[in-house]
Amino acid sequence: MNTKHRYITGFDGIRTIAVLGVIFYHLFPNTIKGGYLGVPVFFVISGYLIVDLLRQEWESNQKIHLKAFYFRRIKRLYPALIGLLVLCASYITLFQRNLLNNLRGVVFSSLLYFNNYWQIDNKLSYFDRFHNPDPFTHLWSLSVEAQNYLVLPILLVLFYKLGRKKDRVAGIFLLGSLASAIWMAIQFKPGVDPTAVYDGTFSRSFSMWLGASLAIFWPSNHLRASISKKAEKTLNRAGWLALLAIILSFFTLSAQSNFLYYGGMYIVSLFAAILVAVTAHPGADFNRYLSNPIFNYIGKRSYGIYLYQFPIMIFYESAVKNINHRLWLHTLIEIALILVMSELSYRLIEAPCRRYDYSQLPVRFKQWVKLPAYAWKKMVCVPLAIVFAVALFGIFTAPANQKNDAQKAFEANIAKNKKAADATKNTDGSTEVMHATNEIADKYHLTDTQLLKAQQMNITMIGDSVMLGTVEEMKEVFPNVVLDADIGRQLYSAKKTINELKKKKLLADTIVIGLGTNGVYTEEDFQNMMKAIGSKRKVYLINVYVPTQRWQGDVNRFLESMAQKYKNITLIDWYDEAKEHEDWFEEDETHLKDNGQVGYVAFIAQNVLK
Known part of the structure; x- marks a missing residue:
């Protein structure tokens, strides 16, 4: 020993x-x-x-x-x-x-x-x-x-x-x-x-x-x-x-x-x-x-x-x-x-x-x-x-739990948008159809026919803070939208969100998913999300533009592979559009300025209404 x-x-x-x-x-x-x-x-x-x-x-x-x-x-x-x-x-x-x-x-x-x-x-x-x-x-x-x-x-x-x-x-x-x-x-x-x-x-x-x-x-x-x-x-x-x-x-x-x-x-x-x-x-x-x-x-x-x-x-x-x-x-x-x-x-x-x-x-x-x-x-x-x-x-x-003016403004804007997004969940899907106007159609680069179709459409959108920032513009194009978005949201919570919306009968036949800003996807979480959605609903996946984070490419490649795997998925290539418009973004190069919010909604609408 x-x-x-x-x-x-x-x-x-x-x-x-x-x-x-x-x-x-x-x-x-x-x-x-x-x-x-x-x-x-x-x-x-x-x-x-x-x-x-x-x-x-x-x-x-x-x-x-x-x-x-x-x-x-x-x-x-x-x-x-x-x-x-x-x-x-x-x-x-x-x-x-x-x-x-x-x-x-x-x-x-x-x-x-x-x-x-x-x-x-x-x-x-x-x-x-x-x-x-x-x-x-x-x-x-x-x-x-x-x-x-x-x-x-x-x-x-x-x-x-x-x-x-x-x-x-x-x-x-x-x-x-x-x-x-x-x-x-x-x-x-x-x-x-x-x-x-x-x-x-x-x-x-x-x-x-x-x-x-x-x-x-x-x-x-x-x-x-x-x-x-x-x-x-x-x-x-x-x-x-x-x-x-x-x-x-x-x-x-x-x-x-x-x-x-x-x-x-x-x-x-x-x-x-x-x-x-x-x-x-x-x-x-x-x-x-x-x-x-x-x-x-x-x-x-x-x-x-x-x-x-x-x-x-x-x-x-x-x-x-x-x-x-x-x-x-x-x-x-x-x-x-x-x-x-x-x-x-x-x-x-x-x-x-x-x-x-x-x-x-x-x-x-x-x-x-x-x-x-x-x-x-x-x-x-x-x-x-x-x-x-x-x-x-x-x-x-160093300050303790103190926010600067920019952070306060960001949080106030998030709170306002969250309130507006929550209000979309109270819709009964029968919002009065607006008459297509040249002003709205021109703003979002839509034809009158496309705008009329959008205003008649029942659609559910699930996303993170990028989507949350566009809630007012989304409501302008899609008045019957149910928009459920939150700051920091990631894919692992999508199944729970979808099941809650289903229980409240707020999950439409057309769904737009905008997640991935805050972290990578896993196939297990994605499969759980798609299982909760079901194969009969049409799903649009928005890929990500987040150049400051190294998972951008991984997320986008994963979403592309999932769009090929599932017949009811269409990929919306936001990354390809966003990289041509640096003036749309805030200092963090991910969240959107006013003109970027319009550009984001216009691009989503054009893809959904094809």
């Missing part, structure tokens, strides 16, 4: 796979649609490692020094997090002041590790990157991890002091993980934004608790290197199966999939636990398979990579505007920036702070004070002090 702690290099390989999944999910959300599952893989590793180390400490000393453990965790995690928050706060203060709102809340909730609940409380959607371009969205996971770092060691000490046997302790952690997964399934509501379930501590702790259970059941220092060939083959096959299952999930399991919340994420965590177990075993080959210079390099920097990937994407894509022009070039630049920043974080912050003897800090500070003013150790502090000062200024002067 080996009682000395063994550094398992293969875990860096697992971290590499996990962090690459997360990055490519954010860069290619329609291709690596399950890359976010790198987070539960991280959680399993973390749960295994901390409990495995604490278990070894108990075996050696019959006690666990909790204060020393917490200090080690803070020493490992805090410096890089502080560096990220300071740099981002400085950048926002100087260059992207539209993100200043609630900066103080973000910083303090991140430092105190309750950012996940801060985001939930402030109704920030993890899944809506268009209306919530928050560079700190990803920090929810650090809070879930830190909260478990607080609880798991205390529970372990308690179990040991109560004399619980190894199998019973492992079983308790396993039951806790099952309870967490069941809670996720209970809390999840199909058709509703799942952020509260996705970010919640108890609904996301199952991965770490699985790792904790594994650490008791499969202790790294009790595993024998000498095992039978049959056992070695079995372990290696289990490792390959788990690795392939995780990679497959990265490509197939959408974050909007109902299956994910009804056990899918737990199954992925189980595969991650199998991969961790096989990699930890010295008798298997997986530690060697997952140990190479590239994996070792990325794995050691995975924390910094995870910290910087999302802010860099948000800041860079806000500066570039049309990210879809030379998308691959922009993607390579973003990856390069992430690697540079994570390397700087590792070299200048993480590695030095991890090795630093903080008991020497008072002595070192006195020595630093006595240095000449022009000494390089003092000179290098000048730019650092300026960056800190700018960050602190931004943090402490």
